[in-house]
Amino acid sequence: MSQESSTWLQTQDFLEWKDKFDRDGYLVVKDILSPEEIKAYQRIFEELSTGSQTTTHRHDLGSHTTRKVKEHENISQTMWPSLFIPNLTQGILHTRALEVARSVLGSDMTFDFDMLISKAPHTDTETPMHQDESYWPDMPDKRAVTIWVALDNATVDNGCMWFVPGSHKLPLRPFKCAKEGHHVIICEGDKDELHAAPITAGSCTLHHGRTVHYTRGNSTDFKRRAF
Numbered sequence: 001m002s003q004e005s006s007t008w009l010q011t012q013d014f015l016e017w018k019d020k021f022d023r024d025g026y027l028v029v030k031d032i033l034s035p036e037e038i039k040a041y042q043r044i045f046e047e048l049s050t051g052s053q054t055t056t057h058r059h060d061l062g063s064h065t066t067r068k069v070k071e072h073e074n075i076s077q078t079m080w081p082s083l084f085i086p087n088l089t090q091g092i093l094h095t096r097a098l099e100v101a102r103s104v105l106g107s108d109m110t111f112d113f114d115m116l117i118s119k120a121p122h123t124d125t126e127t128p129m130h131q132d133e134s135y136w137p138d139m140p141d142k143r144a145v146t147i148w149v150a151l152d153n154a155t156v157d158n159g160c161m162w163f164v165p166g167s168h169k170l171p172l173r174p175f176k177c178a179k180e181g182h183h184v185i186i187c188e189g190d191k192d193e194l195h196a197a198p199i200t201a202g203s204c205t206l207h208h209g210r211t212v213h214y215t216r217g218n219s220t221d222f223k224r225r226a227f
């Protein structure tokens with residue numbers, strides 16, 4: 001871990017993070033990126049989510065619903081951006097995310113995978129309520145955390161994260177494919193259980209592998225990008 005990043009951790013309320021994360025199964029950490037760093041990651045985002053080198057790693061997570069805006073995928077995903085940019089995992093975003101993960105779940109936590117996910121203006125497609133653990137039910141060690149770094153201000157109207165507090169402490173909920181044969185999963189639950197976590201660009205949310213979460217569609221004129 002870089003010296004610079006450890007210095008960053010010392011400026012944070014990291015001792016509170018673990019208690020909140022253990023209690024709620026999710027957490028907001030503000031400003032893990034500076035305004036200059038946000039711009040640098042936005043550039044990487046645009047290069048990878050539109051460039052021809054990543055076409056094999058891109059798909060529409062919202063392809064189970066009818067397309068709302070013809071020229072855009074409903075929910076655009078680019079898997080494994082770190083395969084395409086040398087040393088991306090040594091950069092500030094991955095380094096700080098790993099420090100945050102280790103603060104809440106243990107110093108042996110390691111990086112697993114990364115992805116870019118965006119909702120273009122007026123695509124209005126929800127990411128259904130789900131638990132990430134449903135995608136990897138056979139993993140013996142259940143200590144998993146997803147860190148969602150906003151590259152634009154994430155609001156209720158453009159698709160910020162929503163979580164069901166405490167859901168990580170209960171058994172995995174029954175789930176099914178959102179549509180026959182489609183890979184997107186939806187779990188049982190009621191939207192009234194969800195709490196919104198709007199954050200500014202450069203801040204992040206983290207959620208446990210079993211925490212029920214969801215995002216609304218983007219009904220605004222602006223992109224909602226997350227790393």
Ligand SMILES: O=C(O)CCC(=O)C(=O)O
Pocket residue numbers: 117127132146148159213214215226
């Ligand atoms: O960005 C979204 O709409 C959903 C992201 C999500 O479900 C996740 O990162 O686990």
